[in-house]
Amino acid sequence: MGAFLDKPKTEKFNGHGEGNGLRYGLSSMQGWRVEMEDAHTAVMGLPAPGMADWSFFAVYDGHAGSRVAHYCSKHLLEHIIGTDSGPGGTDDSVDAVDPTVEAVKSGIRSGFLRIDEHMRSFSDLRNGMDRSGSTAVGVLLSPERLFFINCGDSRAVLYRDGQVCFATLDHKPCDPREKERIQNAGGSVMIQRVNGSLAVSRALGDFDYKCVDGKGQTEQLVSPEPEVVELSRCPERDRFVVLACDGIWDVMSNEELCEFVRSRLEVSHDLERVCNEVVDTCLHKGSRDNMSVVLVLFPNAPKISEEAVRKDAELNKYLESRVEEMLSGSGEDGVPDLVTVMRNLSADNIPDLPPGGGLASKRSVIETVYQHLNPHREEDGVSVKALSRRCSI
Template structure:
């Protein structure tokens, strides 16, 4: 899972290259997560005489980055060494697909012997989505809920299917292995049903590697290349797909390629747009452009320039009309513009894809601005309050996702941290005159008003505590709070 930061880390890792009649660019960003657990592979020209083949992959790690990082460096060699039948002809297609499946099973078994993974010190896992390009075929490979998409002739021609525990075939395998699917997760915990690593879910006696609670077996799809129609392939982790559909991302990438031929910048725009659309996860995207990809258009550049100029003028108008109400925050500007019918917004990206333009105009016209609620600034007291609330919300989220086992410890620890952070800022108020008032006050402290859409949705789905839990919680509230330094880090 991973907790959230008080503000997103927006620094990006970029790369680009080309060869074999294609160009590629990539972008990855940590975002709101406390750690960056994504990894990727980009290779044009493969070893073992496969000079005219290329391979690209995205790996979305969870519970750590060990598995994702290892796979990004070594998955391809396990695939190629698993079959001698790699070749461009139609007769070799099945051999390639067999080699891909065997490579996934081999690397999964190989990593199981790593000391830290075997002894449980590292319990990480990773999804994997990739595309292997031969001169005549595209091999799409998927294990988990990252996704690949092919744009052909301006439309989504193909996309991989996410491996989720609630899918009928996945649920059947999980139940046959003695597990269950609760809150759309394997045993109420893991949100994907296929992954590399995750060996806690791969230890059912009498079951083969593809029959475990979590399977390392990929789905492999082969599509003959259509040189005159194939435009581009997108590989991305679920941090992208959480906020954009296949069709939206296809349209958005096409619109960006018409105004920019720098694939790194296009990928950065995708990542930034998804952040502004509300993605809270790590985000990684690889864009592989084929010969028929859209080219920069003078008409599209003109529309883009006109849109940017129009947005800047609207920001100026809104600031000038603020009057006695005071200068509006950036959030108010975005909210106001979202209600307008703006012309020529990028397809698929919408207003969120133009936030950087709007912010630049806002900052230029309002140099004495104070950081608004969307910014990273504010007083130390405000930052401390936001930090405490963020930790509490994450604890409540974990309470929903893992409501068995040590959930009480997690929740109580977060409540202690929240209270102690509040007492560090100012002396506690005098005790209320009645026990009923005290109960109400505790409830208010434990459930602050939530402004994050995702967290609110998670909290409303939380199962109600049992009567026994409620009684225990009331007893715990009467005990003196331990010192903050005695508490393990949440």
């Protein structure tokens, strides 16, 4: 869904913070889409009694507009914790200071259903003037636990002990359980989409798919019900959590993204920079969607490595010298374009490229030296997607 621009918008929105023993950074970029429909939430210290040492992070991937995603980014948390059935509430005699795991999970689920029903009352969403919807993926952290929350096909991963320990499961129409609900509501799954149109089977908003008479809120073609998974925190083993929309996951696997993040954390403590490298790399790998990533670091996250810093600097120097060599050695055919430079580099056996990112993660370095040495070359007509495909990066 959605049209594309002639040239990607690469300006980024960044943020970072620290508290409750955590550090976070985030980056979002519009990319090739005609509109930026992503949104995010990052809160350290929840505004509820006894929850000052809790934190909440989320990414929302809007579709058919940004209305639902932006509203949820501002209000979903208050629907989870600001009502009687929230984790910090008092339903079923839940102690606000130490809510049970089941009370928290119930509060999260109730918060999603409540905000979805609340948004249905908005006139523009009710009368069809705005048909937007949004996925939501998040993590709610207490001092002892992680609550992973997912509704749609954005994704969260936990990196622990040097590997992906946990990942949320995407809600896609072809999943047997999702397909059964869709068909029971009178719908169908065609070309892997709900009624041949919507690519996710759970989302907030999307009220055109939530109007089947006789079916409850979680029995509609598209359900607003999140899946919530609770894990105990392991202070000595937990490294980081990554939350991202499908514009990231379309071109990177769970393992690739986590290994790339780990390698970047060994050369930079600037979390905004690390997140920017993630979205830039995904753009150069061919992502055509909006891109958003939130990185949450635990105290035992990877630290700066002098060896990794040295190798990264040597790699950049090597790439710069190779680009200079190619441009200075051009003959009768003239100066090679950037596509040719990238193709030639991809044929090299280059050591120490960032895992998961490869040559695509160094395209900005290559492009900078290329433009410096050849400032009058016009490359705006080159599709990043075509470039990455033709260069096999």
